[in-house]
Amino acid sequence: MPRARDLRAAIAEPVGRKPDPRLPLLTCAGLARTFGTGATAVVAVYDVTLTVARRARVALTGPSGSGKSTLLHMMAGLETPTAGQLSWPGLGGHPLRYPGRVGIVFQGPSLLPALTVAENVSLPLLLAEATPSDATRAARNALELLDIGDLHASLPEELSGGQAQRVALARVLAARPALILADEPTGQLDHATGFAVIDVLLAACDELDAALIVSTHDPVVAAHLSQQWTMRDGTLRPEHGNLRPEHGTDLSAGAGR
Numbered sequence: 001m002p003r004a005r006d007l008r009a010a011i012a013e014p015v016g017r018k019p020d021p022r023l024p025l026l027t028c029a030g031l032a033r034t035f036g037t038g039a040t041a042v043v044a045v046y047d048v049t050l051t052v053a054r055r056a057r058v059a060l061t062g063p064s065g066s067g068k069s070t071l072l073h074m075m076a077g078l079e080t081p082t083a084g085q086l087s088w089p090g091l092g093g094h095p096l097r098y099p100g101r102v103g104i105v106f107q108g109p110s111l112l113p114a115l116t117v118a119e120n121v122s123l124p125l126l127l128a129e130a131t132p133s134d135a136t137r138a139a140r141n142a143l144e145l146l147d148i149g150d151l152h153a154s155l156p157e158e159l160s161g162g163q164a165q166r167v168a169l170a171r172v173l174a175a176r177p178a179l180i181l182a183d184e185p186t187g188q189l190d191h192a193t194g195f196a197v198i199d200v201l202l203a204a205c206d207e208l209d210a211a212l213i214v215s216t217h218d219p220v221v222a223a224h225l226s227q228q229w230t231m232r233d234g235t236l237r238p239e240h241g242n243l244r245p246e247h248g249t250d251l252s253a254g255a256g257r
């Protein structure tokens, strides 16, 4: 988990700007994250340079341990880079200052065990100062969208892994973010449900005018997204003509190793 001290320092940057729709949502240059120091240091992400355009639809693939989750956590502002620049010009500033503008679906379990499904989904809205009735309505709608409305009163321990994954997705969609980062959101779903979830995600992003980055090990899921980013050994590599400058996404990825 990111250290609170690092995060406080990261969001202490002067911000307060309104999101500027002419600017890309996120840019980073030479981005790196090393865990630990000395002989045991692990270079999780290395020299990543990219821009996330508005309405981008990106599949992030790569072998296990190649740095996908670490990169997504940095994009969400939850992990502090150890080198490089990262900013969110089209979102007005660091995501932790503006809850709701970036939504992340974590790869692992992330629901609060003492809260019901509906309470888990509505909590971020309440923290962002929505009224209880608005939060409840948005949570119900998002759960219905993912076909799990009947689970609203269940506790996380009563859910299957795939159901919990869909609740986590509903929690993100209910907040209507401008950038959605989904870390293997179909990893615990059967193929049919996985495709249904990706279709819901894509439709929700269209409706929200949001950008979407989905990390996945499933090439069929990846093919549903219009852009493909591949990580190898912590760095991002354009492959097979993936560069799509017409979509405004720069995939130049540094020298690699």
Ligand SMILES: Nc1ncnc2c1ncn2[C@@H]1O[C@H](COP(=O)(O)OP(=O)(O)OP(=O)(O)O)[C@@H](O)[C@H]1O
Pocket: 001, 035, 036, 042, 043, 044, 062, 063, 064, 065, 066, 067, 068, 069, 070, 071, 107
């Ligand atoms: N908090 C941490 N402390 C130490 N090492 C870490 C930490 N988080 C990630 N790593 C290491 O960084 C590397 C990249 O991990 P990451 O989880 O980003 O990979 P990934 O591409 O998401 O893998 P997977 O496909 O299995 O989810 C791995 O070697 C991992 O062991």
Ligand SMILES: [Mg+2]
Pocket: 068, 069, 070, 107, 183
């Ligand atoms: Mg991962």
